Amino acid sequence: GTADxxxxxxxxxxxxxxxxxxxxxxxxxxxxxxxxxxxxQRMKEEEEEEAExxxxxxxxxxxxxxxxxxxxxxxxxxxxxxMWQVGKRQASKAFSLYANIDILRPYFDVxxxxxxxxxLESMIPVKMINFPQKIAGELYGPLMLVFxxxxxxxxxxxxxDTIIREGTLMGTAIGTCFGYWLGVSSFIYFLAYLCNAQITxxxxxxxxxxxxxxxxxTLFVTYNIHFHSLFYIFWLVVGGLSTLRMVAVLxxxxxxxxxxxxxxxxxxxxxxxxxxxxHFAYHKVVExxxxxxxxxxxxxxxxxxxxxxxxxxxxxxxxxxxxxLTL
Amino acid sequence: FAGLADVSISEDIPxxxxxxxxxxxxxxxxxxxxxxxxxRDTIMRxxxxxxxxxxxxxxxxxxxxxxxxWDLWGPLVLCVSLxxxxxxxxxxxxxxxxxxxxxxxxxxxxxxVVITLxxxxxxxxxxxxxxxxxxxxxxxxxxxxxxxxxxxxLAGSGTVSFIVRLIVVIAMFGWSTLASTAFLADSQxxxxxxxxxxPIFLFYFVISWMILxxxxx
Numbered sequence: 001g002t003a004d005x006x007x008x009x010x011x012x013x014x015x016x017x018x019x020x021x022x023x024x025x026x027x028x029x030x031x032x033x034x035x036x037x038x039x040x041q042r043m044k045e046e047e048e049e050e051a052e053x054x055x056x057x058x059x060x061x062x063x064x065x066x067x068x069x070x071x072x073x074x075x076x077x078x079x080x081x082x083m084w085q086v087g088k089r090q091a092s093k094a095f096s097l098y099a100n101i102d103i104l105r106p107y108f109d110v111x112x113x114x115x116x117x118x119x120l121e122s123m124i125p126v127k128m129i130n131f132p133q134k135i136a137g138e139l140y141g142p143l144m145l146v147f148x149x150x151x152x153x154x155x156x157x158x159x160x161d162t163i164i165r166e167g168t169l170m171g172t173a174i175g176t177c178f179g180y181w182l183g184v185s186s187f188i189y190f191l192a193y194l195c196n197a198q199i200t201x202x203x204x205x206x207x208x209x210x211x212x213x214x215x216x217x218t219l220f221v222t223y224n225i226h227f228h229s230l231f232y233i234f235w236l237v238v239g240g241l242s243t244l245r246m247v248a249v250l251x252x253x254x255x256x257x258x259x260x261x262x263x264x265x266x267x268x269x270x271x272x273x274x275x276x277x278x279h280f281a282y283h284k285v286v287e288x289x290x291x292x293x294x295x296x297x298x299x300x301x302x303x304x305x306x307x308x309x310x311x312x313x314x315x316x317x318x319x320x321x322x323x324x325l326t327l
Numbered sequence: 328f329a330g331l332a333d334v335s336i337s338e339d340i341p342x343x344x345x346x347x348x349x350x351x352x353x354x355x356x357x358x359x360x361x362x363x364x365x366x367r368d369t370i371m372r373x374x375x376x377x378x379x380x381x382x383x384x385x386x387x388x389x390x391x392x393x394x395x396x397w398d399l400w401g402p403l404v405l406c407v408s409l410x411x412x413x414x415x416x417x418x419x420x421x422x423x424x425x426x427x428x429x430x431x432x433x434x435x436x437x438x439x440v441v442i443t444l445x446x447x448x449x450x451x452x453x454x455x456x457x458x459x460x461x462x463x464x465x466x467x468x469x470x471x472x473x474x475x476x477x478x479x480x481l482a483g484s485g486t487v488s489f490i491v492r493l494i495v496v497i498a499m500f501g502w503s504t505l506a507s508t509a510f511l512a513d514s515q516x517x518x519x520x521x522x523x524x525x526p527i528f529l530f531y532f533v534i535s536w537m538i539l540x541x542x543x544x
Contacts, residue, residue, distance in 0.1 A: 070347070101448060108448040112521040140449070144525060147441075151533055158540050170430050 107139040107202060115141045122210040125244040129252040137202040142181070142209020149177045149216050156223035157282050176278075181209060184270050191266060195259035197250060207246055208271075214242030215275050222279060231279055239275045243268050377401045384464045384506050394457050394510065402463020405470050406435045409534075412473045413541055431537065438530040439463060446511060446523045453514040462527070465507035469531065472499035473538045480543055492539060500535040504528055 118141055126133055153173040182205075189204045199207075218234040247264040254260045361369065377400050410431035443458040451458075476492045507527050512520045 101444060105448055108445070109450075110522070111518060115522070140445070140522065143445075144529075147526065147529055151529055151536070154533065154536060158536070170434055 104139070107137060110138050110140050114138075118210055119213050122213050122245055123238070123241045125241065125248045126252070127248075129248055131252060132198060133249045133252045135199070135203040135207055135249060137200065138206055139202070139209070142206055142212070145209055145212045145216060146177050146181050149212055149219070150174050152216060152219050152223065153177065153278065153282070156219060156278075159223060177212075180274055181205070181212065184208060184267075184274075188263070188267055188270075191263055192250070192254075195254055195256070195263050197254040197259070197263060199250070199253055207249060211242045211246045211271060214238045215278065218275060219278060235272070235275055235279070239272055243271045246271065373398070373400060377404070380464050381467055384467050394453070394461070397457045397460035399456070399460060399463065402435075402439075402460065402466065405463060405466045406432060409435075409466065409470050409473055412470075412477060413537060434533065434537075435463075435466065438533070442523075442526045442530055445526055446515065449519055449522055450516055451511075451514045451523070453511065458511060461507055461510045462530070465503045465510075465531075466534065468499040468502040468506070469496075469534050469538060472496050472535070473541075476538060476541065477543075480541075484542065496535050496539045500531050503531045507531075 114136075118136060118138070150173045153176065154169060157169055157173065185201070185205045185208045188208070189199070189201050192199050192204070218231070218238045222231040222234060247268055250263055250267065251260050254263055376396060376398060380398075380401055410428045413431050414428055439459050439462040442462060443455055446453065446458060447455070453461075472495050475495050479488050479491055479495075482488065504524075504527060508520075508524050511527065512523060515523050
């Protein structure tokens, strides 16, 4: 009826978007943009068939007395069809309301060259802090960097045999990285709001996300080459550069000395401390085990990948020594 | 025939015959009678479709069979078998370092959803379930790698076995990534292929990492 057509119109207005398209279940080109015409046509066909189905159902109810199995089957099919159409329409309306990913589309509109440029720029502090620096409100790069950090963290946790008692390795890694990115961004955005800085949430997310590039590099190198001094150098240089860049951009967008100090001090502290935390939280278990088992004979920074034979050899040696002493 | 125009039938004479209602522009009845066929036919048909897609993954040429008739049976079977094989790595309750079944499951599906959303946001022309289907099916080489790793680990767990496992996993990881790229990258605008390939690379890298670091207790 008319109500059906009204619902159809509503769906079309929200339907010109790249929602998760349950409509086009079995076609090759899944983009809803191109399929607008096709969807329109299909909805029309469905409406026509529904109308015909209703008419047919009325006729069939009369003809039921003849008791043909085919008729009852057909009636069942019509009813099932109608229920499917109604259900599908309701589901797609719900989807187009909640799963409309078009609002995120502009933040992913980026070329690979731009991503590379921004990655390199995130390590170069700007000099001009009296003029508000431009921040690209893009989310692809930051999101990929967070996932890369998760992968690197997993690798680090595994090579240092971190024991996670509550929860899982993967959950911890994802929770840490995403928690830092989203949590610290929100906190700094809140501080920026208090300090009257000119920055939006997306820009803050983007800035902090690109600042994780330094963390990725540092951790990638130091999880594989285990020298404490090397880590400290990387922490200061690489971590410091990316922090300086973020701080410089924020300073260029804030007015007033106290505000600048609060904002940038907080961000610098959190960023550098996070890198420190990532390095040490997943290495201290290794140090603990090594110190108790091998004693002062091994130089302190010979951290090898946890091979069972090495440990058991040490245990064997100590046991043998103990046994020899008692004999 | 003018005389037949006013023929009237009295109401107590029963009328016999068949009334069938034409159902508009629908395709013939065969499409809807799959409900009446024996269960074995349905299962065999689905199994054949899944098997055909496995073959397409192992030899990734440009074909639209994987994309056109997407289904999620294959990915489900692969995901469950991979998660089961990764299960035995942490029998000791104190050292809970191995991935649990639910973890692997969630990683694979969550990762596939994220990659699909990413490729759609970057302007891809492939639909949501088609992309899920492709990503799920391309886990097949890594499942094979897991099988091989478990067999190699049965033989021993020294350096040689590690090197063998490393080579096998790296080879299968490359195969998976190439296979899924062959299907997915074509649906992107040409200058943005790298942006779509990177998350796929990361996704299969994490799965390969889980396979490589698996040590049975």
